[in-house]
Amino acid sequence: MINKAGIEQYLYASFGPELKFGRWLIVSKAFTDKLVGDIGALLLDDQVAIVGIGYSGFSPATPSQSYKELIFDAASRAYAECSVNPRKDVGSFVCCEEDLWEGTSITDEYAPDQLGAAQRTLCTLSQDGLNGVATAYMHIKSGVASIAVVESHSKLSNVLSQSQVREFALEPYYERPILSDGIPVAAMQMRRFMHDYKVAEEDIAQVVSKNKKNGLFNQRSSYAADVSVEQAMRSPFVWNPLRRIQVAPPADGCVVAVLASAEKARSMTEQPVWIKGIGWNSASTSAESAVSSEALYAKEAAKMAYKIAGVDSPGSYFDFAEVDDTYAFKELQHAEALGIADMGVSKGNTQADAPVPINMSGGSLSLGDLVEAMGLVRLLEAVQRLRNAERKRSKGLKRALVQSWRGIPSSSGAVAVLGVE
Amino acid sequence: MGRSHAGRNRGDYGEVMGMENPSEPQGTALTPDEWRGKEIFFRNFHTKFTYSWDTGVAIGHFLEALKAGKIVGRSCSGCNRVLVPPRMFCELCFRPTDDWIDVLDTGVVNTFSISYVNNDASRREQPLFVAVINIDGASPGMGFLHLLGEVDAEQIHVGMKVRAKWKPAHERTGAITDISYFKPSEEL
Numbered sequence: 001m002i003n004k005a006g007i008e009q010y011l012y013a014s015f016g017p018e019l020k021f022g023r024w025l026i027v028s029k030a031f032t033d034k035l036v037g038d039i040g041a042l043l044l045d046d047q048v049a050i051v052g053i054g055y056s057g058f059s060p061a062t063p064s065q066s067y068k069e070l071i072f073d074a075a076s077r078a079y080a081e082c083s084v085n086p087r088k089d090v091g092s093f094v095c096c097e098e099d100l101w102e103g104t105s106i107t108d109e110y111a112p113d114q115l116g117a118a119q120r121t122l123c124t125l126s127q128d129g130l131n132g133v134a135t136a137y138m139h140i141k142s143g144v145a146s147i148a149v150v151e152s153h154s155k156l157s158n159v160l161s162q163s164q165v166r167e168f169a170l171e172p173y174y175e176r177p178i179l180s181d182g183i184p185v186a187a188m189q190m191r192r193f194m195h196d197y198k199v200a201e202e203d204i205a206q207v208v209s210k211n212k213k214n215g216l217f218n219q220r221s222s223y224a225a226d227v228s229v230e231q232a233m234r235s236p237f238v239w240n241p242l243r244r245i246q247v248a249p250p251a252d253g254c255v256v257a258v259l260a261s262a263e264k265a266r267s268m269t270e271q272p273v274w275i276k277g278i279g280w281n282s283a284s285t286s287a288e289s290a291v292s293s294e295a296l297y298a299k300e301a302a303k304m305a306y307k308i309a310g311v312d313s314p315g316s317y318f319d320f321a322e323v324d325d326t327y328a329f330k331e332l333q334h335a336e337a338l339g340i341a342d343m344g345v346s347k348g349n350t351q352a353d354a355p356v357p358i359n360m361s362g363g364s365l366s367l368g369d370l371v372e373a374m375g376l377v378r379l380l381e382a383v384q385r386l387r388n389a390e391r392k393r394s395k396g397l398k399r400a401l402v403q404s405w406r407g408i409p410s411s412s413g414a415v416a417v418l419g420v421e
Numbered sequence: 422m423g424r425s426h427a428g429r430n431r432g433d434y435g436e437v438m439g440m441e442n443p444s445e446p447q448g449t450a451l452t453p454d455e456w457r458g459k460e461i462f463f464r465n466f467h468t469k470f471t472y473s474w475d476t477g478v479a480i481g482h483f484l485e486a487l488k489a490g491k492i493v494g495r496s497c498s499g500c501n502r503v504l505v506p507p508r509m510f511c512e513l514c515f516r517p518t519d520d521w522i523d524v525l526d527t528g529v530v531n532t533f534s535i536s537y538v539n540n541d542a543s544r545r546e547q548p549l550f551v552a553v554i555n556i557d558g559a560s561p562g563m564g565f566l567h568l569l570g571e572v573d574a575e576q577i578h579v580g581m582k583v584r585a586k587w588k589p590a591h592e593r594t595g596a597i598t599d600i601s602y603f604k605p606s607e608e609l
């Protein structure tokens with residue numbers, strides 16, 4: 001923390017009492033140089049890093065574990081990676097979960113035990129996991145905590161009324177009397193997007209084929225498959241123009257991330273992944289989101305994150321991106337909003353060798369939809385790829401873009417800029 | 422999802438809230454006639470959510486034991502506690518728990534409450550006794566919520582010794598209700 005007391009302490013420690021002559025400071029060139037250098041280093045050290053990340057599940061169903069056991073498993077792995085004792089070292093725990101997906105009201109009351117957070121500082125956000133990362137980031141930046149933990153999970157296999165939960169998310173006065181599920185909202189958004197941006201069916205099938213195939217290289221993907229563009233185009237309609245294969249199927253799993261201040265991070269891991277910037281945004285309510293072909297929430301969240309990270313031209317800054325593809329067309333829409341693709345790009349960045357390859361992990365189309373945990377899932381994929389920079393498919397990758405969306409009918413999302421330098 | 426009770430304190434007081442004196446509602450200028458006469462618009466919506474929660478290792482084993490007429494816990498060698506209901510991790514030590522422990526089906530009433538009304542505010546013929554039971558063999562303060570039976574309201578007290586009244590084996594399904602209730606285990 002840089003404040004007046006800190007600077008005085010620093011001056012005294014560095015130069016001792018001889019610094020003062022009467023009421024005047026004796027200032028030499030060497031002194032000012034050192035001051036500028038050290039304050040610069042201090043400023044640099046104001047960063048926040050991801051030092052540990054663990055996961056469990058990643059399967060269409062996880063009948064052998066309760067959600068608590070799933071979380072304990074993921075948390076144990078995350079803590080082990082960076083030698084953290086949650087009972088002593090962690091200053092803040094952030095859980096991201098939604099009551100209706102849990103089937104429990106005030107579900108935050110059941111969050112502490114399995115994270116090692118009993119009788120400690122914990123808060124729950126009814127938001128995507130990447131928003132949780134933003135909260136933990138702020139807790140560290142503000143000095144509330146030097147180590148913070150973010151958790152989110154999905155037990156969608158236990159929710160037998162998924163369609164009703166989506167219906168419950170629709171506007172109650174004038175939308176719910178008309179529609180009984182959120183999926184058609186996605187279908188209508190897709191049509192308008194295709195219309196405005198002249199996107200062909202084939203371009204969307206291309207996204208499906210790429211992500212399903214990318215998933216074959218990822219052990220966590222439950223729904224990876226060698227699907228060709230032609231096969232993807234023959235998938236039956238759920239709600240025309242939305243085809244079944246373009247919708248991420250549900251999956252269970254948990255991700256726990258450990259964040260730390262720069263000072264702590266360097267001693268906790270050899271491979272800190274720095275959060276260079278983070279942003280989040282809620283655009284507007286559901287009715288409009290059905291007709292808006294632009295993902296404003298992603299655009300605005302990116303603007304915020306890019307400003308913090310100092311990203312001027314995202315198209316050349318990032319080495320790869322993990323982008324929301326809950327519905328295949330969303331990947332194209334989000335890529336456009338994030339500025340990593342010119343529209344029509346559909347063709348460009350859907351290739352693995354594109355300037356900014358998108359969803360090398362396979363995305364939601366391969367990994368499945370883990371609802372609130374999805375932002376942390378994409379973070380996990382990006383962190384692991386950045387750490388494995390020597391591997392063939394990750395060679396030289398140093399800067400990643402992670403984006404999440406809260407799903408139909410929401411227009412909320414978050415963006416994180418990650419780097420290993 | 423906010424607190425489920427927030428904002429419920431409005432409406433047709435006499436009927437909805439089961440209040441004794443509907444002529445003195447608090448904090449609203451609306452009359453029951455305005456509500457009944459539909460002078461105000463409403464949008465009603467009903468839904469039904471169905472869940473099927475995986476019990477996992479700890480609770481799965483707990484329920485399996487109940488079906489067999491036993492109560493089990495898990496021991497933690499970190500803090501030397503026996504956790505009932507069992508869990509696969511210790512929330513104080515943050516480590517996996519160690520062993521399955523058979524505890525007793527007796528215990529002590531930690532606290533209790535007596536209800537004379539049903540959920541819809543109608544009068545009960547027999548009062549309902551709800552209690553937290555500290556189970557013998559578990560660590561101090563550990564146990565679970567259950568009902569009390571074969572006891573009168575005046576006899577129940579904090580510290581009362583109780584024993585599980587099990588359902589007959591063929592009626593047990595692997596549920597907490599395989600115990601019908603706890604009843605006094607000593608002469609009162």
Ligand SMILES: [Zn+2]
Binds near residue numbers: 500
């Ligand atoms: Zn313990």
